[in-house]
Amino acid sequence: MIHSLSLSDVLADHARSRPQVTAVVDGEVRLTYPELDARVTRLASALQGLGVSGGDRVVWLGQNAHAVLELLLACSRLGAVFCPANWRQAADELRFVVNDLTPAVVVWEPSEATTAVRDESAASARWVRAGEEYERLVEGAAAREFPQVDDGEPVLALYTAAFAGRPGAALLSSAAxxxxxxxxxxxxxxxxxxTFLNNGPLFHVGTMMFCLATFQIGGTNVFTPAFDPEEACRLIDAERVTQAFLFGPMIDAVAKANADGKYDLSSLRFVAHSAEWDGMITVDDSPWCRSKMGGYGQTEVGGMLTFLGLAEGGAGFAGRPSPLVQIRILAPGGSEVPAGEVGEICARGKTLFSGYFARPDLNAEKSAYGWHHTGDLGRREPDGTITFIGPKLRMIKSGAENVYPAEVERALKSHPAVADAAVIGIPDPDWHQAVKAIVTLRAQATEADLLEHVRTLLASYKKPKRITFVDEIPKRGFTPDYDALDETHGGGNYPGA
Structure with missing residues (x-):
């Protein structure tokens, strides 16, 4: 095990080498690395007392909190798997996650959706309420020694990609x-x-990857439940935050909230955006920020597979591969296509995931020919850089969230009045794309009826912004003719287009 380095090992070393560094800030909670290490040890002991052992799953149903990082590190110490579920999801979606992962322990924050799922699932897992009950669990446990865990074992599960209308949990190891x-x-x-402000959702790899990079370098992770522009300004000022999870509309909201200059945001070293924004922050000159945080990635590769910052001035707008991976552009039969031709982006290397939880057929398909098949099309340019073309399977990008038409279509079709449904993405000035549904009816229903139905099943950002009723949906074989629907109903602005 002398070559193993788990997240738990990283924490233990930080506790020794950074005894005075603040690891975590969350409201009134401030923990140094030794204090975080001690809490994680007690939490691991408490989880073990609740029956969690190697390979078991622990689920978090709640907004951002330092408990997310603690639970991940405790699971690393035990050899268990931690999943921060999407708290924005409806009860039906969270119910699927709990039934799919069959966790030993669920730590939850009360909401309409989580309470409904808890009432149905309390007998199949130990449910611990976040806040006072969680704190009693941590404080009441005794510290003990844990054997070293293989860093190749899965430790983090993030749900991604709606295969056949339902997502799968991508498993990432400590090593990855x-x-x-x-x-x-x-x-x-x-x-x-x-110092990183965790204001984006920690169930999203975009926030989690920066949380863990900050942890890896021995920095400070600041947590806030969800994005609020005024609170983001306050925390950036108070904690001298270096970076936060921000993109276009969020940046505009922060700049607007600080239009009067009440907060000092100069510690934020971030990408240039507008004259107002650039005047508040320190425009960063790292390759990451110079390239506008560009590249290509997905949950299954830990976040980023390529970086535009490694190929400044290159022909491909996805850049070059991360230093610890290989990329090939493959034809359907597994052969590499020549530079300039389009094929599937495939990868292997140190950051790759360990497969999807309980999806053996999908795992075999996605790892054919010894490469991870991303499901995305790309091209290698003559200078060796990579261009991302777009998903093989259609995807809608709304803000920072991926919306898969199959998932929204499944929700619409579950309404008794809906005969058929197809979902497209339409350009949106603020969120890049918005969701639009084209629906045929078998009984009377209004747009409001269907939107309310979808709202009860899916996260709000997946809900169609508008619905168009038609007599018939054009098909290619058994599937909707999405190109025809785009042309007729104003679709466009898809990722990679």
Whole structure:
């Protein structure tokens, strides 16, 4: 085991080498690395007392909190798997996650959706309420020694990609997460004292990858439940935050919230955006920020597979591969296509995931010919850089969230009045794309009826912004003719287009 380095090992070393560094800030909670290490040890002991052992799953149903990082690190110490579920999802979606993962323990924050799922699933898992009950669990456990865990074992599960209308849990090992964090912190040029504001959702790899890179370099992770522009300004000022999870509309909202200059945001070393924004922050000159945080990635590769910052001035707008991976552009039969031709982006290397939880057929398909098949099309340019063309399977990008038409279509078709449904993405000035549904009816129903039905089944960002009723949906074989629907109903702005 002398070559193993788990997340738990990284924490234990930080506790020794960074005894005075603040690891976590969450409201009134401030923990140094030794204090975080001690809490994680007690939490691991408490989870073990609740029956969690190697390979078992622990689920978090709630917003951002330092408990997310603690639970991940405790699972690493036990050899268990931690899943921060999407708290924005409806009860039906969360019910699927709990039934799919069959967790030993669920730590939850009360909401209409989580309470409904808890009432149905309390007998199949131990449910621990976040807050006072969670704190009693941690404080009441005794510290003990844990054997070292193989860093190749899965430790983090993130749900992604709606296969056949339902998502799958991508399993990432400590080895993959440490490798990805190391690659990211090099390209981002993180230094001691780096402080990250976890204001984006931690069930999203875009936030989680920076949380773990900050942890890897021994920096400070600041947690806030969800994005609020005024609170983001306050925390950036108070904690001297270096980076936050921000993109276009969020940046505009923060700039607007600080239009009067009430907060000092100069510690934020971030990408240039607008005259107002650039005047508030320190425009960063790292390869990551110079390239506008560009590249190509997905959950299954730990976050980023390529970085535009490694190929400034290159022909391909996805850049070059992360230092610890290989990329090939493959034809359907597994052969590499020549430069300039389009094929599937395939990868292997240190940051790759361990497969999807309980999806053996899918795992075999996605790892054919010894490469991870991303499901996305790309092209290698003559200078060796990569261009991302777009998903093989259609996807809608709304803000930072991926919306899969099959998932929304499944929800619409579950309404008794809906005979058929197809979902497309339409351009949106603020969120890049919005969801639009084309529906045929077998009984009377209004747009409001269907939107309310979808709202009860899916997260709000997946709900169609508008619905058009038609007599018939054009098909290619058994599937909707999405190109025809785009042309007729204003679709466009898809990722990679």
């Amino acid at each position: 997460l440490v490798a990805h964090a190391t690659s990211l912190l090099v390209v981002r040029q993180m230094e001691p004292g780096f």
